[in-house]
Amino acid sequence: MSADSLLIVGVNHKVAPVEIREKLAHNAGCENPVVAIKTLPGCRECCFLGTCNRVEVICASAAPEATARLIRQHLFSGAGLSEAEIERYSYLHVGRQAVNHLFRVAASLDSMIVGEPQILGQLKKAYRAAAELKTVGPVLNKFINKSFSVAKRVRTETNIGGSAVSISYAAVQLAKKIFGSLNDKRVMLVGAGEMAELAAEHLIAQGIAGVVVANRTLERAITLAQRFNGTAVSLEGLSGELENVDILISSTGATGLVLMRDDVKPIMRQRMNRPLFLIDIAVPRDLDPKLNDLDNVYLYDIDNLKDVVEVNKSERQKEADSASRIVDEETAKFQLWLEGMGVTPTIVALRNKADTLRQAELEKTLSQLKELSPKQVKAIEVLAASLTNKMLHHPIVFLKAKGGPEEQAGRLDSIRQIYGLDPEDSDLDEEDQL
Amino acid sequence: MNMLFPLTYLGYLLATATYLLWFINQQRTARLAARWLLTAAGILHTLNLGARYFEAGHTPISNMHEAVSFFAWSMTWGFLIFRWRYRVKNFGTFVSVGISLLMTVAALASKEVTPLPPAMRSLWLPVHASIALMANAFLAMGFCGGVMYLLQEREIKSRRFGIFYERLPSLEALDNLNQHCLSAGFPLLTLGIITGSFWAKQAWGSYWQWDPKETWSLITWFIYAALLHFRFTMGWRRRRAAIMSMIGFAAALFTLWGVTYLLGGIHAYVG
Structure with a gap:
């Protein structure tokens, strides 16, 4: 085992447009793909994270390059893309890069809305699912759990979550200033994204009456609607449904505008001028800026909401910078652990530990027995050395034994735990362990 | 010439000033003080109208001063009754400004009691x-x-x-x-x-x-x-x-x- 065997193949909002992300076979989400990925040659452990904005396959492999290629093919099977296109729309991180990437993802530094808190929960869910299917082993257990504690550290030591949470909080406050009580109001989600879902959850917590989801593919809309106990419509049905909703949160990946001023103008008459609160959190924008000119229509885009919470840009950048520093630091620490996760480094660590103990105990004993002759001292030293060597013999044989890579990783893990070779283990608390 | 009207007027001005203070600082004590001042001014105003009724011998709504004063009185009590049933945040500030403006008009108009x-x-x-x-x-x-x-x-x-x-x-x-x-x-x-x-x-x-x-x-x-x-x-x-x-x-x-x-x-x- 070496650090190179960690790899992440992924697709996110930065590298692939929504059309591509939607084509990924697993978005429909019937069977957890880890089962299939686990059988790919070279793959020892794997975990699959799929959200609206990203797909990440986290994998420990003996042959990272080959496994990565197979995972890519598996992910995009049925999408009808050439190998070059697949490479363009997905990324591969190996070793240290992979560690850094997962920590960034978990800490929400890689999210569309930096600092949004949902991603950590999604990652925990993905990990739990993989753990139930037994596709994760000692390496990924340690790796993914570590990413949770990194995320936690980032969250407590920086104010990275502040801006995302307060944006969605500001949206709720605004909705209340417009509608008073939200009890009989309905919200429509157009497209789906982490931030839209977060805002919707906030609104639901405020007692909103109903949720409608409109999406380009109806299946996704239905899946999301089920989560919020709402109804689903296709994107074509959007303007028809607009008469019955009061708040609209748009976050499609469309390149053009989804809703124009002239589409909404006649609807306002049908709505008897009941106000309409439009929140555009898509980049590029979904909603025509001229919509705000209509009476009783209030249009806010993500920048307006950010202005509302008065978290200025430089401050947010500062938080992101210090979060990145934490991630880098943790990456380096984890890298050290990972490098120790080979047979040879483990044996060295084991020997070092035994030697340190032997030295310490010898010094303690000999300092009390000052009357001993040099010969006697020598005999005691030999005794101690042969005791430690004999004690270490079986663990080392156990470590060097032949066997599959998984067995080996398991044995390494046992030895390291029994002899306490990973002092930093203690910083994983109960919650992070799941 | 009784002193009731100037006192009432002063009461309204104080109530309005306190309401404006409450609007700026949003301290609960300011709001309570403003409401008591307004209620006190409203009571003084009622006494003022009653005194004028006996002085003139007819309902005191027969000239500009009396009409606007009655208008302000109705607004005060309308608001106080209203807010007892139904509250609107910081409504009092705006209403009290309105009342003070009306009372200023009433103060500037001739306060002579005219025969009907x-x-x-x-x-x-x-x-x-x-x-x-x-x-x-x-x-x-x-x-x-x-x-x-x-x-x-x-x-x-x-x-x-x-x-x-x-x-x-x-x-x-x-x-x-x-x-x-x-x-x-x-x-x-x-x-x-x-x-x-x-x-x-x-x-x-x-x-x-x-x-x-x-x-x-x-x-x-x-x-x-x-x-x-x-x-x-x-x-x-x-x-x-x-x-x-x-x-x-x-x-x-x-x-x-x-x-x-x-x-x-x-x-x-x-x-």
Whole structure:
């Protein structure tokens, strides 16, 4: 085992447009793909994270390059893309890069809305699912759990979550200033994204009456609607449904505008001028800026909401910078652990530990027995050395034994735990362990 | 010349100043103090009206000073009764400013007690004049609500939040306020016009003679009637309702003052 065997193949909002992300076979989400990925040659452990904005396959492999290629093919099977296109729309991180990437993802530094808190929960869910299917082993257990504690550290030591949470909080406050009580109001989600879902959850917590989801593919809309106990419509049905909703949160990946001023103008008459609160959190924008000119229509885009919470840009950048520093630091620490996760480094660590103990105990004993002759001292030293060597013999044989890579990783893990070779283990608390 | 009116006036000014202080600092003590000051001024005002009734020997709504003073009194008690049933954040600040403005007008007008002309010696005087002025009081509160609505909406629409966003209630609450003021003010306005026409029959022999005051009160009535009608049929609510209720109140004020000073007519001796 070496650090190179960690790899992440992924697709996110930065590298692939929504059309591509939607084509990924697993978005429909019937069977957890880890089962299939686990059988790919070279793959020892794997975990699959799929959200609206990203797909990440986290994998420990003996042959990272080959496994990565197979995972890519598996992910995009049925999408009808050439190998070059697949490479363009997905990324591969190996070793240290992979560690850094997962920590960034978990800490929400890689999210569309930096600092949004949902991603950590999604990652925990993905990990739990993989753990139930037994596709994760000692390496990924340690790796993914570590990413949770990194995320936690980032969250407590920086104010990275502040801006995302307060944006969605500001949206709720605004909705209340417009509608008073939200009890009989309905919200429509157009497209789906982490931030839209977060805002919707906030609104639901405020007692909103109903949720409608409109999406380009109806299946996704239905899946999301089920989560919020709402109804689903296709994107074509959007303007028809607009008469019955009061708040609209748009976050499609469309390149053009989804809703124009002239589409909404006649609807306002049908709505008897009941106000309409439009929140555009898509980049590029979904909603025509001229919509705000209509009476009783209030249009806010993500920048307006950010202005509302008065978290200025430089401050947010500062938080992101210090979060990145934490991630880098943790990456380096984890890298050290990972490098120790080979047979040879483990044996060295084991020997070092035994030697340190032997030295310490010898010094303690000999300092009390000052009357001993040099010969006697020598005999005691030999005794101690042969005791430690004999004690270490079986663990080392156990470590060097032949066997599959998984067995080996398991044995390494046992030895390291029994002899306490990973002092930093203690910083994983109960919650992070799941 | 009794001291009750200056005291009342001072009380209102203090109440308004405290309400403005509360609006700025949002400290609970300021709000409580403002409400007690306003209530105290309202009680003084009631005593003032009573004293004037005995001094003049007739209902003290026979000249400009008395009419505007009664208007302010109705607005005070209308607001206090209103807020006992239904609360709107920081509404008191706007209403108290309105009351102080009215009281300033009353303070500047001649406070002489004038003998009542023969045409006005009727039971209809207290009935018609008080109902019409009470209608004005509620319509004035609707006006305050309209101003608050437009201020709040401007900040939300422009996405630049200043002093009002936090302090004013939701647009929905302000729209409801408008509706409540109208549902008190409009029936009173209607009743004021009807009682006025009975009085006209008694004093001048015909129910309606298109005197400017009558005409303008009818115009005011139509503005509010249109607002109420279209509110339910066409969804004239919120911004449009706020603007309409402000226009309506402007017409009501014109009926009260503009007609008297600009157009004359048989109502001219009444403020």
